[in-house]
Amino acid sequence: QPPVLGAWRRLYAAVLGWLLFLIVIFYLFTRRFTP
Amino acid sequence: MRPADWLVLGASLALMVLYGLWRSRGSNSVHKYLLAGKTMPWYAMALSIMATQASAVTFISTTGQSYVDGMRFVQFYFGLPLAMIVLSMTAVPIFHRARVYTAYEYLEQRFDAKTRALVTVIFLIQRGLALGITLYAPAVVLTVILGWPDHAASVFMGVIAVLYTTLGGVKAVTWSHFQQMLIMTLGLAAALVCAVALLPSNVSFLDAVTLAGAAGRLNAVTTNVNWNDRYNLWSGLIGGMFLALSYFGCDQSQVQRYLTGKSVAQSRLSLLFNGMAKVPMQFFILFIGTMVFVFYVYQKPPVLFRPAELERIEGRADFAPVARRHDAAFESRRAAADRLIQARRAGDRALQQASLEDYRQAQLELEAARRQSVALVEKAGGPSGVNDTNYVFLTFVTHYLPAGLAGLVLAVIFGATMSAISAEMSALATVSMVDVYRRHFRKTGSDHHYLNVSRGLTLFWGCYAVLTAQLVKELGSLVETVNLLGSLFYGGMLGVFILAFYFPRVGARGAFYGVLAGEAAIFACYRFTDVAFLWYNVIGCAVVIATGLLLSPGQAVRPDLRRAG
Known part of the structure; x- marks a missing residue:
């Protein structure tokens, strides 16, 4: 049903956002501690 | 290993197996035995998906890898969340709607019997090749670390896994995975806390992270573009996504996990949870390896972590200068580490730079001594290019973890091996029954007949796993080739x-x-x-x-x- 399909899309977007967040955090972590 | 360790190890494994069997009672039809009657909630499937992928090699090899090469392997998993989204949108609803037992059954509905048979054969060859190695690889390390006789560890783990998988079917596999993941979380957290707590009292957690970074061990993201470089951001995002799509979308040992879901929504949630939890989990495991590295900055490591190969060269006259070189490099690395920490605290930039150079130079010297000892092993008639990566973490665990906790970490390794092979043998049995036996040999049997055939095939693949694990040793360095061929x-x-x-x-x-x-x-x-x-x-x-x-x-x-x- 359309309303639920929208909920799934929000969940997919949340997973993508989480991945992007992790990559940025890991990148900053690498830059901070690798002289 | 002390009595408390054996007690914790035994209790953890018993809890995992008995809980799985208890939850699987009533698996008295093919649908219940191979698909859990499609009753599984998302959290059980999610943990089962993660436990199937996390074999023992994940723990012993990944921690060892970050000890010698840093954390860049985490990038291998960056494509996984992308794959989980794609599969949630496509494979999950399509497989559920097609009402299939296996992914390959769908191929006949969509294409023809010939295509289904071809992909079925590919799966049986690929998983069949890998099954014995999945059991052998951790067993050979455990045998050395625990001082057990040859084959004991693989037979012990194999027999237990065969028993509960044959008796309880996919429900026993899924619920034992659920327990295994809880034990794994506890065991790994204990290992990390101990690695940091065992550092000298003047070395803080931030100091430890600084020392790991100074040795280049915290390289979690590398953005260079190189087609021949195994792990960088781009190969991880694109190559890793395609590998995850293949593994989770086409390999029955994973597809079977989410086909047991009670609805499309539950199956989707299980994959998306895996997509969110997997990268942090791998980061955590790799980070443990870097803390073990820092632990060995202050505690002298053996020149080689493989005891048998070290014994082979210890008595030789040409080993003495190598050992002296290793010891001197260890001492100067430790002294440089102390200076680096003090300079960082004092904010002395010049001293920080100078001690960083000394620290890295000592690290290079230590690695050179290790390479020399590897060459000596070959000179002494041992294997060439001996690799001790898989022995680093378990050496640390069995020598330095407090009583009870070493047993808990070993339960993680034993449990992970059994989890991985139980899922694989269950998948191989399902494909053998549904795509081969029921499709080509006997199309009109009773449900009871097919249930018995499923049990028989599970037993067959279990025995095959145990037997081939005994033969893998004869393959020697061919093991890696066989593993690669599968992929x-x-x-x-x-x-x-x-x-x-x-x-x-x-x-x-x-x-x-x-x-x-x-x-x-x-x-x-x-x-x-x-x-x-x-x-x-x-x-x-x-x-x-x-x-x-x-x-x-x-x-x-x-x-x-x-x-x-």
């Missing part, structure tokens, strides 16, 4: 499922010859190029799709079998 089949399998889901005009002929062309392309890449293996699936998949489209001028298929929800 070469994924590109063709992924390609045919992409054709099925996204290219409605491609028919059976295009799919069948597409798979053959894709596999040929992958083997050509492996044989004639230096392209890193993560790209093989991308190339193979592209060839399957191109061939499929070329051979299918405008055929149509039943739309109800390809539309995603």
Whole structure:
């Protein structure tokens, strides 16, 4: 049903956002501690 | 190993197996035995998916890898969340709607029996090759670390896994995975806390992270573009996504996990949870390896972590200068580490830079001494290029962890091995029963008959795993080749499922010859190029799709079998 399909899309977007967040955090972590 | 360790190890494994068997009671039909009656909630499937992928090698090899090479392996998993989203949108609703037991059963509905048979054979070869190694690889390390006789660890783990998988079917596998993941979380947290707590009292957690970073061990993201580099951001995102699509979308040992879901929504949630939890979990495991590295900055490590190979060279006259070089490098690295920490605290930039140079120089010297000892092993008649990566973490665990906690970490290793092979033998039995026996040998048996055949096939694949694990030792360095050969089949399998889901005009002929062309392309890449293996699936998949489209001028298929929800 359309309303639920929208909920799934929000969940997919949340997973993508989480991945992007992790990559940025890991990148900053690498830059901070690798002289 | 002390009595408390054996007690914790035994209790953890008993809890895992008995809980799985208790939750699987009543698996008295084929549907319940192979698909858990489609009653599984998302959290059980999610943990089962993660436990199936996290074999023992994940723990002992990954921690060892970050000890010697840093954390860049975490990038291998960056494509996994992307794959979970794609599979949630396509494979999950399509497989659920097709009401299949195996992914390959769907291929006959979408293409024809020939394509289904081809992909079934590819799966049986690929998983069959890997099954014995999945059991052998951790068993050989455990045998050395625990001082057990040859074959004892693999027979012990194999027999227990065969028993509960044959008795309880996929429900026993899933619920034992649930317990295994809880034990794993506890065990790994204990290992990390201990690695940091065992550092000298003047070394704080931040100091430890600084020392790991100074040795280049915290390289979690590398953005260089290099086709021949195994792990960087781009190979991880693109190559890792294709590998995850293949593994989670086409390999029955994973597809079976989410086919047990009570609805499309529950199966989707299990994959998406895996997508969110997997990268942090791998980061955590790799980080443990870096803390073990810092622990050995202050506690002298053995020149080699493989006891048998070290014993082989210890009595030789030409080993003495190598050992002295190693000891001197260890002492100067420790002194440089102390100076680096003090300089950082004092904010003295010049001293920080100077001690960093000393620290790195001592690290290079230590690695050179290790390489010399590897060459000595070969000179003394041992294996060439001896690799002790897999022995680093378990040496630390058995020598330095407090009583009870070492047993808990070993329970993680034993449990992970049993989890991985139980899922694989269950998947192999399901494919053998549904795609081979029921499709080609006996199409009209009773449910009771097929249930007994399923149990018999589970027992067969379990015995096959235990027996081939005993023979793997004779393969020697061929083990890696066999393992790699298994991963070469994924590109063709992924390609045919992409054709099925996204290219409605491609028919059976295009799919069948597409798979053959894709596999040929992958083997050509492996044989004639230096392209890193993560790209093989991308190339193979592209060839399957191109061939499929070329051979299918405008055929149509039943739309109800390809539309995603």
